[in-house]
Amino acid sequence: MQSLGGKVLTDQRVENVLIDDGRAVGVRxxxxxxxxxxxxxxxxxxxKRLFLHLMDKSDVDDADPNLRERLERRIVNNNETILKIDCALSEPLRFEQYDHQDDYLIGSVLIADSVKQVEIAHSEPSIGRIPDADPSMYVVMPTMLDPSMAPDGKHTLWIEFFAPYQIENAEGTGLYGTGWTDELKHKxxxxxxxxxxxxxxxxKNAIIARRVExxxxxxxxxxxxxxxxxHIDMSLEQMVFFRPLPELANYKTPIEGLFLSGAGTHPGGSISGMPGRNCARAFLHTQRPIAQTWxxxxxxxxxxxxxVFRIP
Ligand SMILES: Cc1cc2nc3c(=O)[nH]c(=O)nc-3n(C[C@H](O)[C@H](O)[C@H](O)COP(=O)(O)OP(=O)(O)OC[C@H]3O[C@@H](n4cnc5c(N)ncnc54)[C@H](O)[C@@H]3O)c2cc1C
Structure with missing residues (x-):
């Protein structure tokens, strides 16, 4: 982007999208x-945040009087997120009772005793419960693939444990009212x-230090x-041309000059780059329709x- 003359600014929190006469004209x-x-x-x-938190109510209502209500009511966020544990290790993990091979540690490893345990890990968070009675988790040791990420012979490990954002019966307590405290996260x-x-x-003997988020x-x-x-759940009713809502699903919005990309648009979350690529094409079509179509x-x-001809 910079090689094409663009400029990237970081640590700039957008508080408002500026709308003038129904058209997006910048940000504050x-x-x-x-x-x-x-x-x-x-x-x-x-x-949700774009239209409900970063824009004046009247600007959204003028463009589409139903949009705010539909964003509130239709978009599903089932409360599942991650408690993340980062560790510095003195040696790689060894799955001793499981015919250990270092190759197992290239890529992510799912730790689960059974399919039922995985089901519990993904269903309890939606009702605010922490599935830690018998935890299932994803584990990644990036230094097995790229040893330069740690000092010689040492390793890094991160653990992804699915957990609720809002804990049941703890509303209004802990950090941001979610019920999460330092004591609880370490427990x-x-x-x-x-x-x-x-x-x-x-x-346990290999852990040099750990950080829990x-x-x-x-x-x-x-x-x-x-x-x-x-950004929004990857559930069937919020995918493809329903993501995030049918009226916002083609990367354009009811506000002229305002485009929507990112994990909350098709094809969704993960590091695919596709929402950005698709959105860029939709944007270019509005700028130079004939050239872009060609x-x-x-x-x-x-x-x-x-x-068809298998040309690389
Ligand atoms: C622990 C963890 C592990 C993951 N592992 C994988 C994996 O292995 N493989 C995979 O494919 N995906 C993985 N994911 C999911 C993946 O990271 C996301 O789906 C992806 O980053 C979404 O990309 P995005 O660019 O759409 O949005 P984001 O990465 O969420 O980018 C949005 C950006 O906007 C910024 N922002 C928010 N509000 C404002 C504001 N008001 N003003 C300015 N900037 C703002 C945010 O700070 C953020 O930088 C993982 C996610 C987590 C949390």
Whole structure:
């Protein structure tokens, strides 16, 4: 982007999208600085926050009188997020009773005794319960693939434990009213580490240091609503042309010059780059429709011919 003349600014929290006469004309960031848009504004956050938190009610209502109500009522966020544990290790994990091979540690490892346990891990958070009676988790040791990420012979490990953002019966307490406290997050982390140590008994002695991030802390760090790193749930009724809502599903919005991208648009969360690519094309179509249509047709033809004749 910079090589094409673009400029990237970080640590700039957008507080308002500026609308003038029904058109997005820029953004105002914390501290009051305004950035004016030449062609349009592209948002990479979830639709709820964009329209309900960063825009004046009247600007949204003028563009679509039903949108605010539909965003509130139709978009589902089932309360599942992550408690994250990062560890510095003196040696790699060894799954001694499981025919250990170092290759197991390239990529992510799901720790679960049964399918039922995985079901519990994903269903309890939606009712505010922490599934830590017998934890299931994802484990990644990035240094097995890239040893340069730690000092010689040492390793890093991160553990992803699915947990509720809002804990049941704890509303209004703890961090941001979620019920999460330092004491609780470490208690849960201890159980998770105990379970992983059942599979990799050398774990506890190998831990040099650990850092635990509660769902409330993770949500604040990512800037994601209720810690939802997919922006909105990846449930069937919110996928493809329903993501995030049918009227916002083609990367355009009812506000002229305002575009929506990111995990809350098709094809959804994960590091695919596809929402950004699709949104960029939708944006370019509004800027130079004929040139972009021609370019898309050429790419599509090239891809079809390539796949039929297996041209690399
Ligand atoms: C612990 C963890 C592990 C994961 N592992 C994987 C994995 O292995 N593979 C995979 O594919 N995916 C993984 N994911 C999911 C993946 O990271 C997300 O789906 C993806 O990052 C979404 O990308 P995005 O660009 O759409 O949104 P985000 O990454 O959420 O980017 C949105 C950006 O907007 C910023 N922002 C928010 N509000 C404002 C504001 N008001 N003003 C300015 N900026 C703002 C945020 O700080 C953030 O930088 C993981 C997520 C987590 C939390």
């Amino acid at each position: 960031v914390a501290g009051g600085v305004e950035y004016r848009a030449n062609c349009g504004v592209i948002s990479n956050i979830d639709a 849960v982390a201890d159980r998770v580490i105990d379970k992983l140590a059942d599979y990799a008994p050398n774990l 509660s769902p409330a802390e993770l949500g604040a760090r990512l800037g994601a609503l209720k810690g939802n790193y997919y 370019k898309d047709a050429q790419e599509s033809l090239k891809s079809t011919v390539g796949s």
